[in-house]
Amino acid sequence: MIQPDPYTPTSGSAELRVDHYDLTLDYDIYSNRLVGVAVLHGQVLTDTSTLALDLRGLKVSQVQLNGSAVRFKQTRTKLVLRSPLAAEDAVIIEVSYSGKPRVQKGPWGEVGWEELTDGVLVAGQPNGAATWFPCNDHPGNKATWRCSIEVDADYTAISNGELLHCTPGDGRAVWAWESRVPLATYLATVQIGQYRRGPLQSKTHTSARVPLRLACGDHLWRQGQNALAKQHAMLTVFEKHFGEYPFDSYGVVVTDDDLEIPLESQPLSILGPNHLGAGWNSERLIAHExxxxxxxxxxxxxxWSDIWLNEGFASYAEWLWSEASGQAEANSRADAAYEQLASMPQDIVLADPGGPEMFDDRVYLRGALTLHALRCHVGDDGFFQTLRSWTALNRHGTVSTAEFLAHAQRVTGHPAGALLRDWLFGAQLPDRP
Known part of the structure; x- marks a missing residue:
């Protein structure tokens, strides 16, 4: 059973597992009005008289459960269906809704559906999905995905997975996307803008095995191609260290507006023009995403308490790219990160940093240093075999810190739990690796 996450306690449902989302959306960019029908296929996990879905700021007009209208009510954060159900019942829930989606403010800033100067950005992490569709907004509930978005014909609408078709008509166009591999709701996305789409080029490296694509305004096309030209080489390096790339393609969307930070989606990254610089800071962010x-x-x-399994690993990937591309070695990057951490307060526990602090810089830096400590102890062969087998065994699944430690110990023969105990479960900074 999926238990409520203490970091996002008002999100998620313990009564339902969603296996597939099918969204049909109609969006008017000028009025910010969204009309949607969401069909959720899933299974009831426990005997219950109600099912609760996450939904914020949008008005529901009708709900059907297994083809029949069902009573429901809305609270500020939930859509609650009233119907007696038994554990293991299969359900198909169809929700018709509309409204003007908006960001949700919280400890992590603004998340969810955000209007840009001329378009839309969705930043779902950690609990922004409910600002634009009814869902079980919990990282442990991954589901397959289909999303159809109708917009004005001069706009591009991008969602998760692969493009099935773009169908124009009467000044409008329907963009249909599908992900046959499951995704967490915080990674579900819609990106809308007057974007040109095409392959990412590489002037210095053989094209990657996986198709790489760019979407951005015409005025940013050349700058985007230049800034992202190393993505082919990055993917080759990461496949060597992490194993086969887990999706059919990879795309980068560059918005017209500057963004505070880049965003990850599946299988997309979203950057602002301010992330297309020529220096290391832009390059490391591109590698990170x-x-x-x-x-x-x-x-x-x-x-979410195990967020270091996301951010620590992606931060360490920056250092791996640095040394593979002939820049500073990982040891040098680790030394700099250690000095930076040593100057910060020592009051975060990496394996449970607390909800408000889970995106703190110290989680990223200490997470990367934790991996570097493991690498220094077990050697490159054992370390990279641990990473490759970890991604292969848990492909498209969900994991925990305890599972990673057990896995590292099985692969390397070293007591990873004891080795990394102070890095993961203590607040004070351990000795330099």
Whole structure:
């Protein structure tokens, strides 16, 4: 059973597992009005007289359960269906809804559906999915996905997975996307803008095995191609270290608006023009977001307390790219990170940093250093075999810190739990690896 996550206690349902989402959306960009029909296929997990879905700020007009109208009520954060159900019952829930979606403010800033100057961005992590569709918004409930979005014909609408078709008509166009591999709701996305779409080029490296694509405005096309030209080489390096890329393609959306931070989705990353610079800071962020396709998107923490399994691994990927591309070695990056951490307060426990602090810089840096400590102790062969087998065994699944420690010990023969105890479960910074 999926238990409520203590970091996002008002999100998620313990009574339902969703296995598939099918969304049909009609969006007017000028009025920010969204009309949607969401069909959820799932299974009831316990005997219950109600089922609760997450939904914020949108008005529901009708709900059907297994083809019949069902009574429901809405609270500020939930859509509650009233019907007696038994454990293991299969359910198909169809929700018709509409409204003007907006971001949700919380400890992590603004998340969810956000209007841009000329378009839309969705930033779902950790609990923003409910701002635009009814869902079980819990990282442990991954589901397959289909999303059809109708927009004005001069706009591009991008969602998760692969494009099935784009059908124009009467000044509008329908963009239909599908992900046959499951995704967590925080990775579900819609990106809308006057975007040009096409392959990412590489001037210095053989094209990657996986199709790489770019979407951005015409005025950013050349800058985006130049800034992202190393993605082919990055993917090759990461496949060597992490194992086969877990999806059919990879895309990058560059919005017209500057963004505070890049965003990961599945199998997408979303950058702002301010992330297309020529220096290391932009390059490391580009590598970081690509690495999330393995760590976070394919292999997903079951609960948010294990966020270091996302951010620590993606941060360490920055250092791996640095040394593979002839820049600073991982040891040098680790030394700099250690000095930075040593100057910060020592009051975060990496394996349970607390909800408000889960995206703190210290989680990223200490997570990367934890992996570096493991690498230094077991050697490169054992370390990278641990990473490759971890992503293979847990492909498209959910995981925990305890499972990673047990896995590392099985693969390397070293007591990973004892080795990393102070890094993961203590607040004080351990000795430099």
């Amino acid at each position: 690509l690495a999330h396709q393995w760590f976070g998107n394919s292999v997903t923490p079951h609960q």
